[in-house]
Amino acid sequence: MSKLTVSTDVANEIKMTRTFAAPKRLVHRAMTEPELLKRWLGGDCSKVLSVEIDPRVGGTFKYVYGQPDGSSFSFSGTYQEINDSRSVHTEMFNGQPPPAIVTTTLVEQEGKTTMTMVMSFDSQEIRDMVLGTGMADGAGQSYDHLDRVLATL
Secondary structure, eight states: OOOOEEEOOSTTEEEEEEEESSOHHHHHHHHHOHHHHHHHTTTTTOEEEEEEEOOSTTOEEEEEEEOTTSOEEEEEEEEEEEOSSEEEEEEEETTEEEEEEEEEEEEEETTEEEEEEEEEOSOHHHHHHHHTTTHHHHHHHHHHHHHHHHTTO
């Protein structure tokens, strides 16, 4: 069972919260270094084919995933703010607008780090469509994998 909490208290937002047994600096590192991202993104359902990331204000990212049926999909965006405690970026699925705005905060307490990610969409309809893809399950699996990667750092 995933340790990810998902809430939809705001009509056009998805809020995900997860605590990792690792300091903030390692969580941030695992979220910004290509080789580490490849080890945990995608969960059990998708394999990461490529990671391009420039984690600075104005920098971009693109993650390409492969599916068991041979198809692929991608997420891409641009960082508007990034440091070891908070990042804000746009995010598009397969380059299709409109982008979501994703705000991630990392708070460390007693050697553990709580990540809170809020994805803001243009409408509740878009949010519900994203939820309908199984995104929350995939994110939960990915963060479970991240937990295992963090234990090796």
